[in-house]
Amino acid sequence: MGKYEYNPEEEKYDIDHLHDVSHHDSTLAPEQQGLKRDLRLRHMIMIAVSGTIGTGLFLTSGVTIATAGPGGALLAYAVIGFWLVFVCQAIGEIATLLPLPGAFNAWGGRVFDEALSFQMTWMYFINWALTIPAELAASAVIISFWLGPDSTFPPWVVPLIIIVVMVCINITGVKAYGEIEYWLSILKILTILMFIICGILVDAGVIGGKKYGMDAWHIEGAPFKGGFKGFITTLVAVAYSYGGSEMTGVTAAESRNPHKHVPKAVNTVLIRIAFFYIISIFLLGSIIENNDEQLLNTTGTAAKAPFTIVFTKAGINAAANYMNAVVFTSVFSAINSDFYIATRILLSLARNGWAHKKIGYTNSRGVPVAALGIVTACSCLSLVTIFVGSGVVFNWFVSMIGSIIFQSWFLIILLHFRFRYCWKKQGRAVRELPYVSWGYPYGNILALIIGVSCIIANFYLTIVNPPKYPGDHAEPDLLSDYHTRRDKYIQGLLGAWFPWVCSACLFFSFKLIRKTKLIRAEDADLDTGRFVPTESDLKDLESHGPLWKKVVKYVV
Secondary structure, three states, X not given: OOOOOOOHHHOOOHHHOOOOOOOOOOOOOHHHOOOOOOEOHHHHHHHHHHHHOOHHHHHHHHHHHHHHHHHHHHHHHHHHHHHHHHHHHHHHHHHHHOOOOOHHHHXXXXXXXXXXXXXXXXXXXXXXXXXXXXHHHHHHHHHHHHHOOOOOOOOOHHHHHHHHHHXXXXXXXXXXXXXXHHHHHHHHHHHHHHHHHHHHHHHHOOOOOXXXXXXXXXXXXXXXXXXXXXXXXXXHHHHHHHOOHHHHHHHHHHEOOHHHXXXXXXXXXXXXXXXXXXXXXXXHHHHOOOOOOXXXXXXXXXXXXXXXXXXXXXXXXXXXXXXXXXXXXXXXXXXXXXXXXXXXXXXXXXXXXXXXXXXXXXXXXXXXXXHHHHHHHHHOHHHHHHHHOHHHHHHHHHHHHHHHHHHHHHHHHHHHHHHXXXXXXXXXXXXXXXXXXXXXXXXXXXXXXXXXXXHHHHHHHHHOOOOOOOOOOOOHHHHHHHHHHHHHHHHHHHHHHHXXXXXXXHHHHHHHHHOOOOOOHHHOOOOOOOOOOOHHHHHHHOOOOOHHHHHHHHHO
């Protein structure tokens, strides 16, 4: 693995000094060395919230309503959200026990086959390497709200400034990252709450001078625009919206007390996300008609963030500008999280011998400097692709990222089943786990059914009703419509098949070269890198105060 500039004796927090546990001696995994456990509980919870409230909700929610109608969009968010609940529970159970920077991507090499971990980790890095340019492209879309259609302002300037700021933040260390995410998350949460209150008032006609009610649910094509096909078409965009919820598994490696922080994060955040997403989508679908031209313009780029449209309809122009500013800060926050996750995944790849070992170098602040340089280079891709059209690039990336998320969530559920099997085979009781996911195994089975259905639906869209060329002498409108449908079809085709073809190449090439074999359940390593709390950590796990305070702490 090579040598790393890390001395456990110099570590600031004694929770990194692991003690002996039954079955094996618990030691630091190579990928854990050099990292700083500087993330507190408030950071962990807000980072998980921040990872899910971003461009997905603020921008792609408009696409889902325009494509599937208010009912179809709401159903899509509910179905994918239900799947996500059990994905996060699986992550919470294993990440609490094994807080690795590679998170769920590292599990495959412990309980199934090293080739699976190699494939999952590289695909997860590709996911974030694509997400950063997508978010940067989105920043240019959002800025266009203030610039106007005739502006000559260079579209690459804002993404370049954001990249420079991201490097400055991430080179400082995980504590700076966590603190910035904490305050940006508070801003986003307050804004969503403000939107929900204002949205209810706008919908009821209290402000804006017009009562919307449920009228948008009864126009032509609503509430399920496009029927079943319209519904399944939005699933990838919805997955992109929820993407990042699983990052709790990655941040666990730099949490001060994973036994306390990870369960809190996966439990409390789920309630909040369900509340924010479901209510927000319902209000958006009730106020904005699915055929509103502001959701999508004729070139296929996002015209305005749907949240901004609501305030514009209410006649509150100042609030519309504020909302657009918040959407922009949300993009900034999301990119900050993207940089953090991508660098830690690269660190995991290097420390496990799946990338050059020098990429695993960390400085005295626990920052993987070489990995940060590579992620910065990947982010510069946005400066090139942005000339194609920010909205066009954003939509193409969303298609691929959403499909990779489908794959990751599907494999997480399968690995959780395998983990429990290995745990039982080694004679360990479920009660020995520091956190037990609720709903197992029935929740996992339902999640698996939803996951398989979504993946099949995604493939189905690539083979059904391909666009037909109308001929060289067709009317200009027909040719224009054909080109639009063709581009969307190719976008869906690439998005659906890219993750699986790329994964197959990664898995089988690694298996062929390294000649890896299926790991027997009895031989699965469930202890290296395991977090064993000290006495002070165990005290911290105990509930203090009256019952009402315990309830409030659990919910809030």
